[in-house]
Amino acid sequence: MGRVGVLLLNLGGPDQLEDVGPFLFNLFADPEIIRIPFKWLQRPLAWFISTRRTKTSQDNYRQIGGGSPLRRITEEQAYALKQRLQELGQEVETYIGMRYWHPFTEEAIARIKRDRCDRLVILPLYPQFSISTSGSSFRLLQRIWLEDPKLSQIEYTVIPSWYKQPAYLQAMADLIAQELNKLPNPDKAHIFFSAHGVPRSYVEEAGDPYQQEIEECTSLIMQTLNRPNDYTLAYQSRVGPVEWLQPYTEDAIQALGAQGVEDLVVVPISFVSEHIETLQEIDIEYREVAEHAGIHNFHRVAAPNTHPLFIQALSDLVVDALKSPSLKLSQVTQLKKKVKMYPQESWQWGMTTTAEVWNGRIAMLGFIALVIELITGKGLLHFVGIL
Numbered sequence: 001m002g003r004v005g006v007l008l009l010n011l012g013g014p015d016q017l018e019d020v021g022p023f024l025f026n027l028f029a030d031p032e033i034i035r036i037p038f039k040w041l042q043r044p045l046a047w048f049i050s051t052r053r054t055k056t057s058q059d060n061y062r063q064i065g066g067g068s069p070l071r072r073i074t075e076e077q078a079y080a081l082k083q084r085l086q087e088l089g090q091e092v093e094t095y096i097g098m099r100y101w102h103p104f105t106e107e108a109i110a111r112i113k114r115d116r117c118d119r120l121v122i123l124p125l126y127p128q129f130s131i132s133t134s135g136s137s138f139r140l141l142q143r144i145w146l147e148d149p150k151l152s153q154i155e156y157t158v159i160p161s162w163y164k165q166p167a168y169l170q171a172m173a174d175l176i177a178q179e180l181n182k183l184p185n186p187d188k189a190h191i192f193f194s195a196h197g198v199p200r201s202y203v204e205e206a207g208d209p210y211q212q213e214i215e216e217c218t219s220l221i222m223q224t225l226n227r228p229n230d231y232t233l234a235y236q237s238r239v240g241p242v243e244w245l246q247p248y249t250e251d252a253i254q255a256l257g258a259q260g261v262e263d264l265v266v267v268p269i270s271f272v273s274e275h276i277e278t279l280q281e282i283d284i285e286y287r288e289v290a291e292h293a294g295i296h297n298f299h300r301v302a303a304p305n306t307h308p309l310f311i312q313a314l315s316d317l318v319v320d321a322l323k324s325p326s327l328k329l330s331q332v333t334q335l336k337k338k339v340k341m342y343p344q345e346s347w348q349w350g351m352t353t354t355a356e357v358w359n360g361r362i363a364m365l366g367f368i369a370l371v372i373e374l375i376t377g378k379g380l381l382h383f384v385g386i387l
């Protein structure tokens with residue numbers, strides 16, 4: 001079989017507070033994260049948003065020890081996966097390719113080339129597919145492959161999403177059961193799945209299958225858990241002014257409080273490692289929301305991290321991928337049906353919803369310019385030195 005590599009893809013996170021600004025810039029400079037139709041505007045906008053967000057984001061990272069644990073946990077997962085595959089008689093080297101921070105995907109590919117891998121399994125550490133996560137990493141890899149003819153010598157296969165993988169579902173069910181079993185009355189607890197949100201337009205305009213995969217995954221986990229508890233699915237981590245998938249986690253917690261729910265068991269559903277959105281957003285911010293809503297028993301299920309069943313899930317995925325016909329990066333978008341991955345290449349002229357949103361934004365900028373001129377007596381052209 002030759003040398004086999006497994007490339008684990010993830011988002012990446014700042015290792016220390018000084019990394020937060022550049023990390024955010026990389027994130028917002030990605031057209032799969034901020035889908036704007038004009039390529040030239042992407043980097044100035046990324047600079048503007050990241051500069052404005054850095055302080056708030058740094059404050060949040062400070063609350064979890066000054067940086068993201070994502071790199072450390074992903075390295076532990078990569079090591080555990082290598083060991084597990086070795087036990088099964090399958091020698092592999094594992095590589096970590098982060099999208100927005102070290103070790104970058106480009107660094108992983110350089111190592112894969114240096115090690116002369118003959119076969120490669122590309123495995124995103126996101127159970128469900130979204131244009132903004134796995135989609136973005138696949139798009140980057142497609143570009144890297146196009147630019148480097150030597151890479152065509154590597155026989156690779158992609159795993160687009162894997163939220164139905166049985167050992168993953170068992171790992172999630174086991175983690176939830178562990179938390180429920182700590183409660184005096186486990187059946188009374190309300191199980192609250194909190195998924196990372198995406199803007200609604202991703203699903204409704206760009207055809208992102210993310211919401212459907214999250215919903216199906218949630219119900220498969222509940223079937224695997226096989227307990228009588230009530231459950232809710234909501235979406236967290238909204239950024240910016242546009243509408244994201246609903247219900248929002250904050251609103252859903254308040255609604256449950258108003259209904260008299262006393263025990264809440266929160267399950268992070270789109271992440272496989274602890275990171276800022278579990279450790280800060282759920283454990284600190286949503287706990288406070290719950291407390292105000294009268295829910296005093298707030299529990300959070302751990303992310304899979306290196307749970308043995310989860311590592312088994314990853315190794316089963318790799319073993320199956322090596323046995324199956326290979327799936328190429330270019331085939332993923334076809335497989336995920338009508339997904340429009342490239343906003344700047346798929347802009348449609350006419351009165352589409354996207355055009356309406358952009359008309360609104362441009363009108364708002366014009367209005368702000370008018371107010372500035374009324375207050376200062378000088379127009380925008382004065383400020384940029386043209387007049």
Ligand SMILES: C=CC1=C(C)c2cc3[nH]c(cc4nc(cc5[nH]c(cc1n2)c(C)c5CCC(=O)O)C(CCC(=O)O)=C4C)c(C)c3C=C
Nearest residue numbers: 011012013014033057068070130132196198239270275276
């Ligand atoms: C499935 C998981 C994720 C989806 C979907 C996703 C979409 C998405 N995220 C943002 C904006 C931000 N994400 C940030 C950090 C972050 N997001 C994910 C996962 C998903 N994002 C991870 C694993 C991380 C890293 C966390 C860490 O520990 O460092 C951040 C930075 C943190 C902050 O300032 O809040 C932002 C911003 C958008 C806009 C988006 C969909 C379009």
Ligand SMILES: [Fe+2]
Nearest residue numbers: 011196237277
């Ligand atoms: Fe995110």
